[in-house]
Amino acid sequence: MLAFILRRLMQSVAVLLAVGLVSFSLFRYVGDPINAMVGQDTPAVEREALRVKLGLNDPAPIQFVRFIANAAHGQFGLSYRTAEPVSRMILERLPATLELSFCAALFALLVGIPMGVYTGLYPRHWTSRLLQAVSLIGVSLPTFLIGILLILFFSVILRWLPSFGRGETVTIGWWTTNFLRWKGLEALILPSITLGLFQLTLLMRLVRSEMLEVMRTDYIKFARARGLTNRAINFGHALKNTLVPVITVTGLQLGSLIAFAIVTETVFAWPGVGQLFIQSVQFSDIPVMAAYLMLIGLFFVIINLVVDLLYFVVDPRLRGQMGRRAGAH
Amino acid sequence: MTFSLRQSLAMMALAFACVASATTVDAKTFRWANSGDVSSMDPYARQETFLLTFTANIYEGLTRRDKDLKLEPALAVKWGQTDPTHWYFDLRPNVKFSDGTPFTADDVVFSINRANGPGSNLNGNFSTMKSIKKVNDLRVEVETIVPDPLLADKWSSIGIMSKAWCEKNNAVHAADMIKNEENYATRNAMGTGPFVLKERRAGEKTVLVANPNWWDKPVHNLTEVIFTPVPNAATRVAALKAGDIDMTYEVPPADTENLKRDPNIKVLEGPETRVVYLGFDEERDELVESNIKGKNPFKDKRVREAMYRSIDIEAIKRTVMRGQSFPTALMVARGINGYTADLDKRPSLLKPEEAKKMLADAGYPDGFEVGMDCPNDRYVNDEKICQAVVSMLAKIGVKVNLRAQTRNLFFAKILRSTSDGKPNKTSFFMLGWSPATTYDVHNVFEQLLQTPDIKRKKGLYNVGGYSNPKFDELADKIEVETDKAKRDAMIHEATKIYLDDYAYIPLHQQALVWAMRKNVDLVQPADNTFPLRFVNVK
Numbered sequence: 001m002l003a004f005i006l007r008r009l010m011q012s013v014a015v016l017l018a019v020g021l022v023s024f025s026l027f028r029y030v031g032d033p034i035n036a037m038v039g040q041d042t043p044a045v046e047r048e049a050l051r052v053k054l055g056l057n058d059p060a061p062i063q064f065v066r067f068i069a070n071a072a073h074g075q076f077g078l079s080y081r082t083a084e085p086v087s088r089m090i091l092e093r094l095p096a097t098l099e100l101s102f103c104a105a106l107f108a109l110l111v112g113i114p115m116g117v118y119t120g121l122y123p124r125h126w127t128s129r130l131l132q133a134v135s136l137i138g139v140s141l142p143t144f145l146i147g148i149l150l151i152l153f154f155s156v157i158l159r160w161l162p163s164f165g166r167g168e169t170v171t172i173g174w175w176t177t178n179f180l181r182w183k184g185l186e187a188l189i190l191p192s193i194t195l196g197l198f199q200l201t202l203l204m205r206l207v208r209s210e211m212l213e214v215m216r217t218d219y220i221k222f223a224r225a226r227g228l229t230n231r232a233i234n235f236g237h238a239l240k241n242t243l244v245p246v247i248t249v250t251g252l253q254l255g256s257l258i259a260f261a262i263v264t265e266t267v268f269a270w271p272g273v274g275q276l277f278i279q280s281v282q283f284s285d286i287p288v289m290a291a292y293l294m295l296i297g298l299f300f301v302i303i304n305l306v307v308d309l310l311y312f313v314v315d316p317r318l319r320g321q322m323g324r325r326a327g328a329h
Numbered sequence: 330m331t332f333s334l335r336q337s338l339a340m341m342a343l344a345f346a347c348v349a350s351a352t353t354v355d356a357k358t359f360r361w362a363n364s365g366d367v368s369s370m371d372p373y374a375r376q377e378t379f380l381l382t383f384t385a386n387i388y389e390g391l392t393r394r395d396k397d398l399k400l401e402p403a404l405a406v407k408w409g410q411t412d413p414t415h416w417y418f419d420l421r422p423n424v425k426f427s428d429g430t431p432f433t434a435d436d437v438v439f440s441i442n443r444a445n446g447p448g449s450n451l452n453g454n455f456s457t458m459k460s461i462k463k464v465n466d467l468r469v470e471v472e473t474i475v476p477d478p479l480l481a482d483k484w485s486s487i488g489i490m491s492k493a494w495c496e497k498n499n500a501v502h503a504a505d506m507i508k509n510e511e512n513y514a515t516r517n518a519m520g521t522g523p524f525v526l527k528e529r530r531a532g533e534k535t536v537l538v539a540n541p542n543w544w545d546k547p548v549h550n551l552t553e554v555i556f557t558p559v560p561n562a563a564t565r566v567a568a569l570k571a572g573d574i575d576m577t578y579e580v581p582p583a584d585t586e587n588l589k590r591d592p593n594i595k596v597l598e599g600p601e602t603r604v605v606y607l608g609f610d611e612e613r614d615e616l617v618e619s620n621i622k623g624k625n626p627f628k629d630k631r632v633r634e635a636m637y638r639s640i641d642i643e644a645i646k647r648t649v650m651r652g653q654s655f656p657t658a659l660m661v662a663r664g665i666n667g668y669t670a671d672l673d674k675r676p677s678l679l680k681p682e683e684a685k686k687m688l689a690d691a692g693y694p695d696g697f698e699v700g701m702d703c704p705n706d707r708y709v710n711d712e713k714i715c716q717a718v719v720s721m722l723a724k725i726g727v728k729v730n731l732r733a734q735t736r737n738l739f740f741a742k743i744l745r746s747t748s749d750g751k752p753n754k755t756s757f758f759m760l761g762w763s764p765a766t767t768y769d770v771h772n773v774f775e776q777l778l779q780t781p782d783i784k785r786k787k788g789l790y791n792v793g794g795y796s797n798p799k800f801d802e803l804a805d806k807i808e809v810e811t812d813k814a815k816r817d818a819m820i821h822e823a824t825k826i827y828l829d830d831y832a833y834i835p836l837h838q839q840a841l842v843w844a845m846r847k848n849v850d851l852v853q854p855a856d857n858t859f860p861l862r863f864v865n866v867k
Contacts, residue, residue, distance in 0.1 A: 078511065081368050082368050082369055082515065082531060083369060083371075083374065083511060083512065083515050084511055084515055084516070084531065085511055089531070089532075092530075092531075093532065093533075096533075144561075147564075148563050148564070148567070151563075151564060151567045151571075152567060155567060155568070155571040155573070156567050156570045156571045159571060159572075162571075162573055163564060163567050163568040163571045163573045164557070164559055164564050164567075164568050164573065165533075165534070165557060165559075165573075166533070266560050266561050267561050267563075267564055268564065269362075269557065269558065269559040269560060269561065269564055271530070271532050271533035271534075275532065275560065276532055278560065279365065279366070279532065279560070282365075
């Protein structure tokens with residue numbers, strides 16, 4: 001078990017280095033940050049001096065090594081746009097993104113799995129067909145359109161929910177939370193639905209097809225023959241056996257929920273890291289963009305690790321051969 | 330007089346209701362949004378209209394602009410030139426910073442030096458300054474290298490900070506990117522202005538409250554202002570319609586009509602001081618992008634005139650701009666010092682035959698072909714305007730090959746080199762300009778119309794290299810002339826010169842469009858600043 005985790009961690013470091021290299025080299029082509037930093041009237045001499053002092057004239061490998069060394073210490077320098085420390089800018093906005101992603105994932109799981117089970121058990125029932133049809137909307141409409149439509153309906157026409165922002169938050173240490181105020185919870189509803197809708201559809205369809213598959217297998221027939229209750233068969237035997245792919249997908253999708261919160265955050269003016277990233281792109285604010293990409297890379301790596309560990313919990317076959325086959329899926 | 334218990338109770342209830350409503354009437358919160366956040370609370374962090382106008386609610390300048398952009402006293406009550414190279418500013422007595430410390434000449438000297446020092450981006454405003462010194466607590470004196478009649482105008486955008494506060498909080502210099510040190514003033518602010526910073530959450534919201542000890546009598550009735558960046562235009566519009574915000578600073582042109590139909594919302598449209606214009610390469614002997622070899626058609630005034638007088642600006646206003654533009658014949662807008670109203674008349678439109686004849690006289694009976702550069706994300710409907718121009722010029726035999734691209738690539742292709750002043754690779758282009766630092770026509774003369782000369786810092790944005798020695802001479806005189814009547818006469822003369830030369834094709838000023846709830850009253854200055862001190866919420 002320990003060896004497995006260690007090997008996983010080594011791989012993670014390699015992945016992060018690769019992410020660092022990709023983001024670092026991408027940013028060499030987004031435009032000259034000096035132009036964004038100084039005024040129109042700044043003479044060429046001063047521009048050049050700033051370039052030298054920021055190390056922008058050094059060879060790319062040296063810049064990269066410096067970047068990675070600083071990143072390992074959590075040092076990303078000052079933002080070119082706001083002159084604030086990048087690490088603090090990211091930390092301040094992270095709670096907003098994490099809470100939003102968490103709620104979206106919760107929404108997708110709590111609604112998507114029961115829907116999947118239902119449509120899997122009664123595939124020919126008209127409600128199942130309706131759910132299937134409606135869920136197509138979730139995969140086919142782009143996120144920003146769903147967000148705008150929700151705002152139009154629930155904020156502009158019905159006036160039930162706020163159209164943008166985080167509402168009220170409570171600060172606990174460096175973390176700001178939406179969960180302790182009614183207005184904060186209200187503000188979470190529309191963005192969470194917008195962000196989670198695609199995952200919901202995905203989960204529902206996945207669970208449905210897995211359920212259809214499992215329900216045809218022999219051990220379900222035997223279970224029925226033994227006279228087990230429907231409830232025990234459906235949830236104890238059938239659903240449990242569909243869970244391995246569901247966990248994989250949920251895990252990976254949680255990463256994309258955080259990463260793709262960019263669009264939802266922009267639509268709802270949600271002050272998270274995604275919105276910060278978009279603002280930074282417009283200003284060629286390289287330190288912030290680099291830190292953001294590294295962070296997202298880190299999230300994916302951690303989530304993958306957790307998912308791998310969860311397999312052991314769910315799938316007893318893996319426990320017997322732990323370490324040997326792990327990571328070979 | 331006696332009252333029954335019931336009457337007394339009713340009266341008490343009434344009195345209570347009055348008190349309750351009085352308190353709610355008193356608290357006026359104004360919530361507004363813009364596409365981007367203010368990038369810093371430090372007033373010298375960036376030479377950028379939005380940052381300067383936002384921080385100006387907290388930090389005031391020595392002078393300020395009124396509703397019509399006229400200069401008026403702020404922290405200085407009187408100013409002037411004792412001789413051509415010396416300025417004095419008499420400061421307003423009994424002004425206090427919002428932390429209670431008195432405002433004196435020391436703060437002014439400190440602030441000007443900070444704004445002209447390392448880390449600041451406002452250095453451009455001090456190119457003529459030699460030194461500033463305190464004469465006494467309520468007077469400062471500025472010495473300039475050359476006579477600078479526009480000093481007080483330029484300095485209206487420099488907010489004055491507190492010396493004591495900056496020193497105490499380690500914010501003596503504006504943020505220093507090189508030392509990797511954050512400056513306290515990036516997130517905090519403390520000035521003499523009408524508002525006080527209460528809460529700053531970068532990227533999320535910024536809360537201001539009214540300064541109860543402000544020296545001026547407030548015109549506004551606000552107690553609290555909440556500013557939120559809302560990047561998505563559609564969300565801003567929805568939030569305004571839902572009443573989640575009271576005002577939005579940038580309205581997408583496509584939503585203007587929709588908002589106008591909403592009975593709870595009013596839309597303000599005014600001309601912006603920026604003039605959008607077309608320019609020619611009048612410098613090279615052969616155009617970079619043309620089928621005419623060995624000579625440059627744009628060097629012939631008749632060609633420029635034929636093209637100018639074939640562009641139907643009213644049609645562009647009607648169709649492309651949906652009425653949201655203000656056609657102009659000048660390179661400066663109304664409201665800028667040196668705007669000459671009597672010359673603001675576009676020459677009549679030519680019929681295609683007449684224009685073709687003019688081109689034939691110039692030696693181009695079959696017209697010619699030329700490339701055109703245009704941004705597609707800089708000005709309102711920029712690319713569509715260029716497309717309209719292309720089709721209008723096609724009628725007179727000038728075939729224009731349009732290249733519309735994003736602003737960074739566009740500017741990189743057309744602007745003159747900042748190191749050696751050489752012209753770039755454009756032949757025919759669109760650009761916009763607003764003399765936002767001085768509000769004076771000389772800025773336009775110096776940057777867009779004088780012969781490019783990198784050493785003298787003239788004509789840096791004269792992309793096409795228009796050059797007329799007579800104009801250059803006048804512009805140099807205007808720069809140092811302090812007698813207003815003489816200066817105005819020279820401005821008039823110089824304006825006539827560039828108009829008669831058809832140096833550029835001025836198109837229009839685009840409309841500034843702001844939208845707000847019906848119960849909000851505010852002033853929309855033409856320079857796109859938004860002073861909260863004029864806002865009233867009913």
